[in-house]
Amino acid sequence: xxxxxxxxxxxxxxxxxxxxxxxxxxxxxxxxxxxxxxxxxxxxxxxxxxxxxxxxxxxxxxxxxxxxxxxxxxxxxxxxxxxxxxxxxxxxxxxxxxxxxxxxxxxxxxxxxxxxxxxxxxxxxxxxxxxxxxxxxxxxxxxxxxxxxxxxxxxxxxxxxxxxxxxxxxxxxxxxxxxxxxxxxxxxxxxxxxxxxxxxxxxxxxxx
Numbered sequence: 001x002x003x004x005x006x007x008x009x010x011x012x013x014x015x016x017x018x019x020x021x022x023x024x025x026x027x028x029x030x031x032x033x034x035x036x037x038x039x040x041x042x043x044x045x046x047x048x049x050x051x052x053x054x055x056x057x058x059x060x061x062x063x064x065x066x067x068x069x070x071x072x073x074x075x076x077x078x079x080x081x082x083x084x085x086x087x088x089x090x091x092x093x094x095x096x097x098x099x100x101x102x103x104x105x106x107x108x109x110x111x112x113x114x115x116x117x118x119x120x121x122x123x124x125x126x127x128x129x130x131x132x133x134x135x136x137x138x139x140x141x142x143x144x145x146x147x148x149x150x151x152x153x154x155x156x157x158x159x160x161x162x163x164x165x166x167x168x169x170x171x172x173x174x175x176x177x178x179x180x181x182x183x184x185x186x187x188x189x190x191x192x193x194x195x196x197x198x199x200x201x202x203x204x205x206x207x208x
Contacts, residue, residue: 001055001080002048006031008041013091013208015044015118015201016081018100020052026194033198038205045084049077056103061127064158070126078107085113093204095144097193099123101200105169108143109136115208116142118200121151121189124165125158133169143173143180144203146196150188179207 004024015034019027027046034042049055054071061070085092094104095118102124108117109132117140124130145166152163170182181203185196 001050001077003084004046004048005043006046007043009043011041011043012089013042013093013205014085015042015205016084016092016094016114017044017046017096017197017201018049018056018077018081018103019046019096020049023097023100023193023197024048030194030198033195034201034205037198037202042205047077047081052099056099057126058103058106058132059128064125064127065156074103074106077103078110081107082111082113091115091208093118093201093208095119095197095201095204097121097197098189099126102126102129105129105133105138105143108138108140109133110139112139114140116140116144116204118144118197118204120144120146120193120196120200121148121185122166123162124169125160125162127158130165130168133172137176138173138178141179142204142207143178144183144200145170145180146183146185146200148185148187148189148191148196150186153188 057070058074060072101119101122173180
């Protein structure tokens with residue numbers, strides 16, 4: 001997994017983000033937005049995953065759209081990311097967009113290393129994830145959730161549950177005492193990924 005490093009290597013706040021090719025192309029704009037919103041003193045590690053559906057899905061699942069299913073190898077991805085989180089004097093925030101946002105939510109339930117999860121338009125429609133979230137508590141103090149206001153307006157019967165599921169996740173996390181917000185953005189799932197991700201990280205950074 002290729003790792004791209006940005007920001008100050010001495011910063012106490014470390015942002016960790018799985019990215020794909022599109023995210024890598026817009027990462028500089030995301031960084032500028034975070035600096036504008038939350039200040040300069042942070043480090044960002046972008047983990048370029050080899051196979052999005054395989055490496056970020058917490059368990060195998062059949063295709064939801066197209067022909068490609070989900071390989072369920074998020075555990076291996078998390079283990080590699082955790083090798084970059086050994087300095088406990090630093091604050092680690094895991095986040096990402098779409099399936100990477102789902103990965104951040106899942107990982108926040110699997111380990112207490114992360115102080116916050118920045119989940120921008122997370123794929124909470126993922127088969128089995130709503131049940132998982134009801135059975136596993138988040139082990140970080142702060143969770144940011146967002147969704148585009150047109151994301152649930154789709155003909156896909158699985159993906160159109162995303163609105164109901166993210167509302168339920170927000171309610172559940174708050175009931176359990178997690179500092180959690182849900183922000184609605186304009187547009188569908190493919191609009192302003194860099195802006196939405198920057199807003200997610202910035203909110204968690206400010207809460208800390």
